[in-house]
Amino acid sequence: MERTLSIIKPDGVSRGIIGEVIKRLENNDISVKAMKMIHMTQPQAEGFYAVHKERPFFESLTAFMTSGPVVVMVLEGDNVISRYRDLMGATNFKEAAEGTIRRDFATDIEKNVVHGSDAPETAAFEIGYFFNSFEIIS
Ligand code: CMP
Numbered sequence: 001m002e003r004t005l006s007i008i009k010p011d012g013v014s015r016g017i018i019g020e021v022i023k024r025l026e027n028n029d030i031s032v033k034a035m036k037m038i039h040m041t042q043p044q045a046e047g048f049y050a051v052h053k054e055r056p057f058f059e060s061l062t063a064f065m066t067s068g069p070v071v072v073m074v075l076e077g078d079n080v081i082s083r084y085r086d087l088m089g090a091t092n093f094k095e096a097a098e099g100t101i102r103r104d105f106a107t108d109i110e111k112n113v114v115h116g117s118d119a120p121e122t123a124a125f126e127i128g129y130f131f132n133s134f135e136i137i138s
Pocket of ligand 1: 091109110111112114115116
């Protein structure tokens with residue numbers, strides 16, 4: 001069993017596709033073990049995306065991620081990090097495979113509906129960034 005962090009980004013929340021994303025998780029044997037809706041502050045978004053702070057899109061990305069509420073979730077399942085990334089599709093929705101969340105709903109490389117951790121170490125950092133152990137169902 002593995003865990004990963006999922007974020008339904010402000011575009012996904014405002015367009016009413018929280019349920020659609022969760023349905024796809026549940027249809028693929030991925031369990032939600034923690035979930036909350038938050039509206040990130042600028043420092044929170046900058047801390048979460050600190051790994052990208054030198055990238056040209058950092059300012060725009062953190063502005064977008066603080067533009068409205070997001071849903072953060074801890075997901076659990078076999079090989080869930082890579083299976084959830086497969087469900088999301090490529091970062092750039094134009095390169096995402098048919099039937100993926102980003103291919104179906106993203107409108108922009110930045111406004112790409114969902115986020116998922118890319119490796120076990122990243123997942124541990126990202127889950128701990130939003131949740132303490134009491135908030136995660138074991
Ligand atoms: P995410 O998986 O959350 O990780 C970093 C985010 O930066 C990415 O999804 C996009 O929302 C955003 N982003 C914006 N521009 C780019 C870009 N050129 N390359 C990668 N990510 C980008």
